[in-house]
Amino acid sequence: MSELRQDRTTGARVIVAPERGHRPRQPAAPAPSPAPGFDPACPFCPGNEGELPGIIAEAPSAAAPGWRVRVVPNKHPALRPLPPEEAAPADATLPGHGFHEVVIESPRHDAALADLSDGEIATVLSVYHDRFVALAGRPRIRAVVLFRNHGAAAGASLAHPHAQLLALPTMPPGVQSQIDWAERRFRERGNCPVCDELARERDDARRIVEERRHFAALVPFAATCPFETWLVPKRHQASFAEIDADELAELGPFLRDALRRLRRVLGEVPYNFFVDPLGPAETGQPHLHWRLRILPGLVRPGGFELATGLAINPSRPEEDAEALRGADGGS
Amino acid sequence: MSELRQDRTTGARVIVAPERGHRPRQPAAPAPSPAPGFDPACPFCPGNEGELPGIIAEAPSAAAPGWRVRVVPNKHPALRPLPPEEAAPADATLPGHGFHEVVIESPRHDAALADLSDGEIATVLSVYHDRFVALAGRPRIRAVVLFRNHGAAAGASLAHPHAQLLALPTMPPGVQSQIDWAERRFRERGNCPVCDELARERDDARRIVEERRHFAALVPFAATCPFETWLVPKRHQASFAEIDADELAELGPFLRDALRRLRRVLGEVPYNFFVDPLGPAETGQPHLHWRLRILPGLVRPGGFELATGLAINPSRPEEDAEALRGADGGS
Known part of the structure; x- marks a missing residue:
């Protein structure tokens, strides 16, 4: 029987309908033949810096020879910085002030996040965090979105491994309504809803994939798609900006291993991940608690999802978690 | 410059970012070779009725020889009817009571909605309306969603032309918040927001694609994707259930011709359309006014859209409308 x-x-609803019988388990397509380590036409490959609009940061710092991770402006930004006098709203239009950056996660064109070494993935996460904090501090920024698209079907237009940050001058209405929902829930119950949910999930255990010292990986109760996975910090913290050094050091390999588990169970599939979008005003709030959400792209949303904003998940979260627990996250 | x-x-926001330079105009892929008129493996083709879970209705009525349009239960329903004693909510779970129907729009496997005759498309629309009204009247139904997925990339799992209706026991939160937004706007201004918007658009004319006696076709000011098109009834009416016979007779060919315009400009592309999801409680409301929304699937949403619910439209609605106005909607 399906369930809503x-x-x-967050208050979001989902239709969990495993009877639909489309339950995807096997790779939808054979794994693509591996890309070469260098593509002369790729603007993110070393040596092709002439194609970049600039370089914002490198890690290790530019003084050291070579780079592991590089931050560049998006060449086709959805938003760009505007001076205050050009950013005044008019009727139903707000000028598109903001920042749009790309984190190039490796000099190697064919690198996969799931295959990075401990040191490499640690550098990636520390650059994610640096840029998240830097953008949240920019003038007239209300929300920062850190996200990654893997595979063309997940919206990636370039194959070279990269993530993006988009800093917005306004809180998206859909995010605001989830923040409001969490605040009401906090007022009613006196606890952070994510801390509560994590306690309930650890108690229940059916949807937990793995726990380490600072983080838990789980398939959420109301997963919006098959094999949706959350990485949740155990310590209460509203925003990714508030993560401490020990937690950040654990998160990199934990994320990599979660992606490996997904690959073991599903094969090479497109996916998106993102950190809950928040801005400076939300830091320190008792009702908010960030997560990193990974969404494999196994089912295509259609007109129903567009019309209602309601996801139909043809997979049972408890079974997805069981399959992921059984898969090795190691190399 | 981009704009929010x-x-x-509805209060929804979108980032209109034509600078992103991905503006799609040409067909993304060559038109697929036409399917045959009959597919022995297709459960919707005449003669394969053994594959159907049942037949709910036919038009012309079953007494006449042959059928043009047939309504069947979805074989893998997202929701199914439950007796009241099984439909009680528990904590964060609501049992999946509801109805999921498929409208087979033609006996011909290779028929395209854009190519139907006036008589054929009129029958399709009148069946859409009959089922919308019938499902809105079922017990414990709060919202009816009429939608169509065209092409595998738009979520269609079968090629035979069909639309779907899904009747839900709860109003989706995203739809409810748009209803609430429209109600607040109505209270502030004393007019239906869609009547107001339509008057403004007719006055402005840049985003109008075509007008007929009862309907206008336009690219909305805050289009969520390239070439999004709305068909809007000129007379105020909250719900598709309230359309009158003259309006319904005009809507069929108007919809077909709108799809033809899209095909002329974009080639064969996947698309979704849907009628604003509403239920019996919304009928007659002064602040609501239904539309049929057509969304061509030219851009793939990625992690940003999943994280924020905010669309990025790389196309300028005014230019899309101009291109569609210049395309012939005739056969």
Whole structure:
């Protein structure tokens, strides 16, 4: 029987309909032949810096020879910085002030996040965090979105491994309504809804994939798609900006291993991941608690999802978690 | 320069970013070779009725020889009817009570909605309307969603032309918040927001594609994707259930011709369309006014859209409308 489940941390609803019988398990397509380590036409490959609009940061710092991770402006930005006098709203239009950056996660064109070494993935995460904090501090920024698209079907237009940050001058209405929902829930119950949910999930255990010292990986109760996975910090913290050094050091390999588990179970599939979008105003709030959400792209949303904003998940979260627990996250 | 535009009828926001330079105009792929008129493996083709879970209705009625349009239960329903004693909510779970129907729009496997005759498309629309009204009247139904997925990339799992209706026991939160937004706007201004928007668009004319006696076709001010097109009834009416016979007779060919315009400009592309999802409680409301929304699937949403619910439209609505106005909607 299908169920309409409600996410107890955001209020979002989802139709969990495993009877639909489309339950994807096997790779939808054979793994693509590996890309070469260098593509002369790729603007993100070393040596092709002439194609970049600039370089914002490198890690290790530019003084050291070579780079592991590089931050560049998006060449086709969705938003760009505007001076205050050009950013005044008019009727139903707000000028597109903001920042749009790309994190190039490796000099190697064919690198996969799931295959990086501990040191490499640690550098990636520390650059994610640096840029998240830097953009949240820019003038007239209300929300920072850190996201990654893997595979053309997940919206990636370049194959070279990269993530993006988009800093917005306004809180998206859909995010604001989830923040409001969490605040009401906090007022009613006196606890952070994510802390509550994590306690309930650890108690129940069916949807937990793996726990380490600072983080838990789980398939959420109201997963919006098959094999949706959350990485949740155990310590209460509203925003990714608030992560501490020990937690950040654990998160890199934990994320890599979560992606490996997905690959072991599903094969090479497109996916998106993102960190809950928040801005400076939300830092330190008792009702908010960030997550990193990974969404494999196994089912295509259609007109129903566009019309309602309601996801139909043809997979049972408890079974997805069981399959992921059984898969090795190691190299 | 990009703009954050707000839809003045729903409150939804979109980033209009034509600078991104991905503006799609040409067909993304060559038109697929036409399917045959009959596919022995297709459950919707005449003669394969053994594959159907049942037949709910036919038009012309079953007494006449042959059928033009047939309504069947979805074989893998997202929701199914439950007796009241099984439909009680528990904590964050609501049992999946509802109805999921498929409208087979032609006996011909290779028929395209854009190529139907006036009589054929009129029958399709009248069946859409009959089922919309019938499902809205079922017990414990709060919203009916009429939608169509065209092409595998738009979520269609079968090629035979069909639309779907899904009747839900709860109003989706995203739809409810748009209803609430429209109600607030109505209270502030004393007019239906869609009537207001339509008057403004007719006055402005840049985004109008075509007008007939009862309907206008336009690219909305805050279009969520390239070439999004709305078909809007000129007379105020909250719900598709309230359309009158003259309006319904005009809507069929108007919809077909709108799809033809899209095909002339874009080639064979996947698309979704849907009628604003509403239920019996919304009928007759002064602040609501239904539309049929057509969304060509030219851009793939990625992690940003998943994280924020905010669309990035790389196309300028005014230019899309101009291109569609210049395309012939005739056969």
